Amino acid sequence: MTAPALRPYLPADAAALAEIFRISIDELTQEDYGEAQREAWISIADDPAAFATRLGKGLTIIASLDGEPVGFASLVGNEELDLLYVTPDAAGQGVGSTLVDALERLASARGSKALMTNASDTARPFFEKRGYIAQSRNTVLINGEWLANTSMTKTLAANANVKGS
Numbered sequence: 001m002t003a004p005a006l007r008p009y010l011p012a013d014a015a016a017l018a019e020i021f022r023i024s025i026d027e028l029t030q031e032d033y034g035e036a037q038r039e040a041w042i043s044i045a046d047d048p049a050a051f052a053t054r055l056g057k058g059l060t061i062i063a064s065l066d067g068e069p070v071g072f073a074s075l076v077g078n079e080e081l082d083l084l085y086v087t088p089d090a091a092g093q094g095v096g097s098t099l100v101d102a103l104e105r106l107a108s109a110r111g112s113k114a115l116m117t118n119a120s121d122t123a124r125p126f127f128e129k130r131g132y133i134a135q136s137r138n139t140v141l142i143n144g145e146w147l148a149n150t151s152m153t154k155t156l157a158a159n160a161n162v163k164g165s
């Protein structure tokens, strides 16, 4: 399998990433969230300006396979993984791991000791495999629907291999 290529997000990518966000939630989270919950979650991308602002809030990176964006993730304030979405066609091929590896290394190189994320129930096993520990269960109200997630943290290895980046 080809390794995904990584690059930083640019404002011109916002529409493509909104589409990845929608299809990822709609198809990959069906076992964990009902239809109304998924629709509410997806509606976060309905306001293009607000979605672009969220993407630009932290450092967002895009993973591509054969030149096509297939996933993205954001690091906010060097201590929080905010967004992590992979297209269903590319799921299970290491794209999520490549994205989170890169952001963990970056956060560590910038001096962060730990990372936190509010993991969806779908993503929780992915984060557990990477050494994230569940801290609290949350329910958040999104456009009239309550969705559960789990706050998780991981202690980062000191200054992980990216000196000078």
Ligand SMILES: CC(C)(COP(=O)(O)OP(=O)(O)OC[C@H]1O[C@@H](n2cnc3c(N)ncnc32)[C@H](O)[C@@H]1OP(=O)(O)O)[C@@H](O)C(=O)NCCC(=O)NCCS
Residues within 6 Å of the ligand: 024, 025, 028, 029, 083, 084, 085, 086, 087, 090, 091, 092, 093, 094, 095, 096, 097, 098, 118, 119, 120, 121, 122, 123, 125, 126, 129
């Ligand atoms: C969670 C998500 C980003 C994982 O991306 P991915 O590219 O499929 O993950 P990878 O292929 O890198 O998987 C890495 C490991 O985690 C495991 N894993 C990934 N998703 C999993 C899931 N839903 N359940 C159990 N294990 C999972 C993989 O089996 C793999 O294990 P391995 O190393 O033993 O083979 C993807 O499923 C997704 O976009 N989900 C929907 C959106 C979502 O919930 N985002 C998180 C918001 S907090």
